[in-house]
Amino acid sequence: MPSTPLTRLDDIASLLAGSGTRLYGGEAISQLQHALQSAHAAEQAGASPALITAALLHDLGHLVCEQGDEDVTNGINDHHEAVAVHSLQHLFADEVLQPIALHVAAKRYLCAVQPGYHAALSPASQASLLLQGGVMSAAACQRFAARPWAADAVLLRHCDDLAKDPAASPPPLAHYLAIAANVLKATP
Template structure:
């Protein structure tokens, strides 16, 4: 199966109000904040759109807000890839697929990173395998798109601000359409 731009827009409109994994904001707010923070920092269009869509798998596979507390990892970062590969370039898709591994990498590579994660991110980290080993971290850092995934991860971590004002989803549609294959 593949997604269209209309499908993506519909998913955020229909399911985007669901709470974001134990945080006090919605899935849509989280996506918009991540993309807006990336844009404000001057990131390229591909990374802005990767930030916008990085958790699309949660919406596509209907992860419930309570799933983390029940010990369920929906593997959203992997399951969404076949739905996006035909539509968007690797510069968008690959960082999405690596953003959870980037969290695990940063827990190994950056002192204090794990402690700074939100409670929900620490809970999901445990389900996702915890911090990488030093050897795995070296291997991760040498993958194509690893640095972009790390950058996406930092916007992901920051995009949990209750009441943050961002543009609406449609604001990002021209960029998304320009990147579509």
């Protein structure tokens, strides 16, 4: 888990602008580009500001854990979804955190219920799926679908899948940080 919690949007901006320039785990884009493209896909889908923010930040745990390019190949699951939630819990409420927490489970779910979904995943995403528990069983699918934030997690997952285009040019980070500022937890 992070040694210093993320307590301001500036902390997130610094992390994304710095470590976010690294390649995104076996894909042909950077972590920052993946984050921006995910948020843009959510925005284009008409998602709420909270879900756009979740799309922007869903893989932040990879940066906090300093995921290496070969981690998945070497069998390392960094549990980035849990790390992201832990890192962001001081800033955001469940409407942002829960879709992030469930986006890996949503991939496992979609592989089970949507024909062709698994085959359409990038090779890196297929490899990480095995480390993340593989395709869900029918019983696990029922439990997942009954969860309060499952639909948001599935939409986030689809945005994640669309966010791997080296030629894409989404709006800049400042655009999405302004959206995130509108869904920050109220300070006491």
